[in-house]
Amino acid sequence: MKEQRSTKPDYVTDEERRAFLKLGLKITGVMAGGTVLSLMPLSEQEAGAVLKLEGYENTKYKPHYCMVIRQNDCVDCEKCKEACIKTNHVPEYGFRTTILEKTATDDDGNTFPVFMPVLCNHCLNPPCVRVCPTKATTKDPKTGIVVMHVEKCIGCKTCMAACPYNARYYNEEKKAIDKCNFCWDTRLSKGEKLTACAAACPAHVRVFGDLSDRNSEVWKLIHQPNKAVWVLRPETGAKPCIFYMND
Amino acid sequence: MFRKGFFYILMGLVAVAMFLSAAQVMGQEDEDYPQEPIIFTKPVKAVIFDHKYHIEQGLDCDSCHDDPFEMAAGTAEQNDDFNMKSLYQGKYCGTCHDGESAFASNTRCTLCHIGVKGYDKMMGTSEKGHGEH
Numbered sequence: 001m002k003e004q005r006s007t008k009p010d011y012v013t014d015e016e017r018r019a020f021l022k023l024g025l026k027i028t029g030v031m032a033g034g035t036v037l038s039l040m041p042l043s044e045q046e047a048g049a050v051l052k053l054e055g056y057e058n059t060k061y062k063p064h065y066c067m068v069i070r071q072n073d074c075v076d077c078e079k080c081k082e083a084c085i086k087t088n089h090v091p092e093y094g095f096r097t098t099i100l101e102k103t104a105t106d107d108d109g110n111t112f113p114v115f116m117p118v119l120c121n122h123c124l125n126p127p128c129v130r131v132c133p134t135k136a137t138t139k140d141p142k143t144g145i146v147v148m149h150v151e152k153c154i155g156c157k158t159c160m161a162a163c164p165y166n167a168r169y170y171n172e173e174k175k176a177i178d179k180c181n182f183c184w185d186t187r188l189s190k191g192e193k194l195t196a197c198a199a200a201c202p203a204h205v206r207v208f209g210d211l212s213d214r215n216s217e218v219w220k221l222i223h224q225p226n227k228a229v230w231v232l233r234p235e236t237g238a239k240p241c242i243f244y245m246n247d
Numbered sequence: 248m249f250r251k252g253f254f255y256i257l258m259g260l261v262a263v264a265m266f267l268s269a270a271q272v273m274g275q276e277d278e279d280y281p282q283e284p285i286i287f288t289k290p291v292k293a294v295i296f297d298h299k300y301h302i303e304q305g306l307d308c309d310s311c312h313d314d315p316f317e318m319a320a321g322t323a324e325q326n327d328d329f330n331m332k333s334l335y336q337g338k339y340c341g342t343c344h345d346g347e348s349a350f351a352s353n354t355r356c357t358l359c360h361i362g363v364k365g366y367d368k369m370m371g372t373s374e375k376g377h378g379e380h
Contacts, residue, residue, distance in 0.1 A: 076362020077291035101364050112357045113365065202291060203356075 048223055055124055055239055056211060061144035063210035065122065065182050066241040067195075068221045073203045073247050074099065074115040083200035087186045088178075094169030096120070096180040097197055117206060119197070120167040120180035121232065121240030122146050128159035128168065137177070144241065145184055150176040164236045182208070211241070221245065280308065281320070286361075286369060289324040293366035294359050296340075315342045 051057050076099050084090060084097050097119035104114045126146050128137050136152035137159055139145070153176035160168045160177065171178035182188060183195040192199075198208040209218035222229045222243050231240045280298040287294040301311075312318050315338060323329045323339060334341030334352035340359075344352045361369070 073356060075291065075356050075360030076364050077360075078363040079291070099362070099364070101362075106355070110358065112355070113362065115357065115362055115364075 051222070056241070059124065059144065059212065061140075061142065062212045064144045064212040064241075065188075066144075066209065066211040066218055066243065067119070067182075067198070068207040068209075068218045068243045068245065069117055070203075070205050070207065070221075070247045071114070071116060071244050074117055074205045075203060076101065076113070076115040077202065079200045079202060080117065080197035080206060083196040084180075087183060087196035090178070091171065091173065094171060094178060096167075096178065116244075117197075118165060118167070118232070119242065120146055120163075121165050121238065121242045122180075122182065123241065124239035125237060127162040127164065127236065127238055131158045131162040133158065137179075140184075143182075143184070143188075145182050146179070147181050147184065148177060148179060150174055150178075153177055164233045164238055165240070218243075284369075285320055286366065287324055288366070290330055291360070292363050293361055293369075295361045295365065295369075296359070311342075315339050 048057065078099060081095070081097060081099065084095075088096055090096050097117065100116040100118055102114050102116070103111050105111050122139075122145055124144075126137075126139055129139055129146065133156065134152045134154055136149050136154070138147060138149065140147050155170060155175060155177065157170060157177070160170070168177050168179045170176075183192070183197075187194070187196060194208050195206070198206040207217055207221060209216040211218055213219060222245070227245060229243050229245045231243060233240070280302065282299065285296040285298070287296065316323055329339060331352065333339055334344065337345060341352045343349045346354075350358075
């Protein structure tokens with residue numbers, strides 16, 4: 001029991017903190033109720049070092065699909081959501097992706113909304129996959145996409161409880177859990193390069209691509225010097241593959 | 248009888264006319280602009296424009312009407328070029344929102360872009376329910 005992980009939301013392990021300090025990285029803030037760990041790399045090498053340390057480099061996945069979200073450009077037009085619903089036949093009572101909102105205040109005292117697109121984080125270490133009793137959800141060994149095998153799903157909803165990102169819902173029609181699969185069946189496997197949401201975004205907020213490719217836009221975006229990049233709920237150890245930054 | 252009745256009706260009309268013109272003059276001084284914010288829903292949902300706030304910044308009707316905006320609400324939205332690209336080129340809101348007269352159009356997005364959530368709040372319609380767990 002002593003080894004049990006703290007449930008305190010702002011928890012960053014000493015081990016993690018030391019590792020970051022060793023690399024000369026600034027922990028720029030534990031934000032949004034401690035569920036976000038933001039790192040400000042000082043150089044491209046350091047950004048790479050963090051991602052390597054965290055296990056994001058040299059994974060077996062190729063392409064290693066991920067998404068970078070340029071958060072402050074999101075205006076909640078929800079064209080992404082519309083495109084997702086249409087492409088993946090998402091019913092009204094569920095979602096594969098959605099937009100969260102919080103209120104911020106600028107230097108002049110004006111309040112303004114901050115919109116945060118959320119979806120399945122296609123974790124390196126997905127808690128949903130670990131808990132599924134029937135192996136109905138797996139991490140694709142080629143692409144890293146966390147996929148559903150609907151025919152194996154018994155609808156026990158254990159994965160819903162395990163997911164730190166509320167990225168799953170029970171689909172009444174399929175009698176199974178449904179979730180984002182980066183549009184694998186509806187688009188990527190048919191030769192499309194982008195997910196429906198990324199293709200529909202008018203502000204280039206959702207940048208989709210291959211993290212294993214150093215020439216990809218996603219790789220370049222998260223390896224910029226002096227640019228904070230963060231992930232949601234790092235304390236769960238799930239190693240999410242949706243990265244957030246401001247433009 | 249007929250003449251007296253006609254006189255009263257005439258006096259009544261004059262009184263109504265005076266009242267109306269007085270109201271109009273007062274209106275022009277004070278509130279002769281839409282009191283409710285304008286909500287644009289094209290090309291994206293939704294963008295808010297508040298006349299009151301802009302009047303308070305010292306602008307008057309001539310500042311924006313009829314150029315860059317027609318008086319009739321919804322006219323700009325009919326145009327294919329009513330988008331951010333045009334704003335960056337100094338059209339529409341970009342006439343002032345250029346980083347000099349007012350904050351640049353490519354900054355502080357959500358000050359004007361209230362989103363679908365902002366739209367629903369303004370219209371008093373709640374978000375469609377989804378599976379809470």
